[in-house]
Amino acid sequence: MAEKHEFEFQIYNSMTKQKEKFKPIVPGKVSMYVCGVTSYDFSHIGHARAYVAFDVLFRYLKHLGYEVKYVRNFTDVDDKIIKRANELGEDALSLSSRFCQEFLTDMADLHCLPPNEQPRVSDHMDQIRDMIQKIIDNNCAYAVDGDVYFSVDNFPNYGRLSGRKLEDNRAGERIAIDSRKRNPADFALWKAAKPGEISWDSPWGPGRPGWHIECSAMSVAYLTETFDIHGGGMDLIFPHHENEIAQSCAACPNANINYWMHNGFVTANDEKMSKSIGNFFTIREVTKLYHPLALRHFLMGTHYRSPVNYSIAQIEISSEAVYYIYQTLEDCDGAISQFQEEIKTSGKKYSATDDAKKCVKNLRNHFEEKLSDDLHTPTILNAALQEALRLMNKILGMLKKKLQKPQKLSNIESLIQLEKEVRGVLDVLGLLSSSTYSEVSFNAS
Template sequence: MESEKMELKLYNTMTQQKEVLIPINPGKIGLYVCGITAYDFSHIGHARAAVSFDVLYRYLLHLGYEVNFVRNFTDVDDKIIKRANENGENPFDLSNRFCEEYLVDMGALQCLLPTHQPRVSKHMDHIIKMIETIIEKDCGYVVEGDVFFSIDKSPNYGKLSGQLLEHTRAGERVDVDARKRNPADFALWKAAKPDEPSWESPWGLGRPGWHIECSAMSVHYLSPRFDIHGGGADLKFPHHENEIAQTCAACEDGGVNYWLHNGHVTINNEKMAKSKKNFKTIREITVSYHPLALRHFLMSAQYRSPLSFSESQLESSSEALYYVYQTLQDLEDGLLPYREAMSEDGGKAQQTAEAKDIINKMKSEFEAKMLDDLNTAHILTGAYQDALKFINASLGKLKKMQKKQRMSLLVSLVEIEKAAREVLDVLGLFTTLSYADILKEMKQKTLTRAGLGEEDILRLIEERITARKNKEFARSDEIRAELTIQGIALMDIGNETVWRPCFPSQANSSN
């Protein structure tokens, strides 16, 4: 198995160092990632977490692991109830709608579906049973229908986040409650309030606290101890700290071997968050930018680093991906006249030594970056760009070559394309669409950003042709310059003028 030959190093928040991934069960990985609280459209901060752990999931599969990937939906929460009341609708109708909208966004971003996507409302039995066990072990206590976890019974509390117990904020999403034995104790179960969803429990009608949900579902779908737990950096405290306390209290062998946390997306140097009202939804961005460009942008920094949002960064990602797909489309077009001859050759022709070297360098550079804590920053640069340059340089040589030499280059180009496509596939930047269809979609998004239609471009191209015929070169240059500002490059190829997206010459640095 591939995974036995290559050592994947992941940064473990608990130990604050990179560690070689050694699964509990050889060849198998248990992965739990905290999902969204479903009450609104998800923003690109949520998208970053989803893409970061999708890259991990895809790479583990690439290494040959069998992965049990669990990502939950919180569909019972104060925020859901508040929004539902504002809308005058049932909280479960609201949360169900936004769970489904989230899955639409995940599909657009090429995120693979997890093995399991449990919803809190469907796991009350498991949650209640875990709370009962925590109380039995004297780590939880009941006050007037509420149940609290006793922090004093958790000697290692604060180890993950580095928060000393005496410095911790009381509670997590609620104000200080004088009934608590310790101000830092947190709710395992909340007594029912009028007009709120509630379930029967040994302590009366109520609903679970936020933290117990993930403990119960991770134990149910994985085991008390599993390999990797992931989530956003903001979840380290109190959510993940409380998860550890609960699971270890309820299960003697409870724990997680590797804690992974992705960095925030920032906008104007502030964390993007719904509470700050400075967020941009995934849906809002993908109106104007191809979802693959958004995915590429979200991977443009190492997953633990903060990522600063700007439209110029999205433009850069769009341009980088367009170049990749245009090169692969040019290759497909360039190979078309020779497909029959290659079929007749029957695999006799061999790759060139140069092509083998290009493929080996591309693969080894890709694996080296990914094995080093999934370092996707600049992932499609270096050896990958060298491969694309080789493709572009080779296409012009094919016609001039002798048959045997040409056949060897054709075979080489096919293998380079296969290797380049595999890298895209592992990164989730490859879709079931043809190269031509992806390019067409990306061009349409460029037109949307420019506020133009295809007919507008064609009209300006005709106007420019007329201007050149009339030796009105200033007007010709003006048309080209105006379109370049809008992210549209005109290219004169022979007697024909075509257009393609480009980086806008005066794009806003942030928006």
């Protein structure tokens, strides 16, 4: 059961376009699905942003006491994968499997907790074919020459997430006209195999799934057709998530997802990231130069729905901020262990200073208030946490001077309490570095 907390957890729902109180379908339990990567290359910092944002959500829900089932897929069958595999003369599934592994390495470096399930398309062909068949049976899709298309005209609610109307997709502008489609906005559920392409058998001939159907089929397989949270980058609202809703509801009229969450874009040097203009950064390129947690800190320094701009100047600032955090914790550990014997033998209980007590309380309140407000990480990193770190350093400075025993031990007690609270906050934010983590070895409270 979720614990009682002072602040009500609110999240911005892209479907209703407002912040809403979070209420899970099953009390105490949360089911969430986040669209994963198409694994044909190293992931870039735009991917890092999405998965750090949803990792903060995952961690915070657990902190609130929920039992969370988090599913994040791998698209391991796709046009881009097939194209890259052909270029490299490599088997498509072996190429995608290699980059799934690289992605997992990046996620571990960025302290993103592993989801409970990480399904791959190639392992779920039965579920995908079954769902396509259901959509055909329900008259919302049609097969033509080995392809299967979703018929948007037979799904009246099409466009309710993105707010797009079918007239907005004027034929020939964004979608190449295909005379076999009944409506230019119809999209592929199944694609007939071209010669030499990897394929799976199906009632419509050998082929492979269209991109969108996998998330509908795999979310049903792991979370059922009704679940709490669906997340992804803003660029997925249309067409990917719009099409997912259409497919899921066409296959199962009761399908429903209560909260849609989308993270904002990443630009680099104030421009859209692009390989051709040289401002494209993979996670690996950044983490070769900076601590991965500096990248995580940088990404959390902006609210997840706002655009974030990557630049060397910004990552340098985060790098210094992370260094300052770990240096402070290490100095605290040093001071506490230095006085450990003295505290044990003093036989008297010294309480923390009023300043320290106030600071601990403030950090705890501020942390829950801000994270409960649609995961507002920047104000925690830039305000309450800074205040606590400043006070810890001030106390560390005072301990270097000659102090009376009661004052000295009261300051140590202050450090112990401050450090415990700061570590707790860093843990939920995924910023606790295991290499500097050493459990405070005694609890003087």
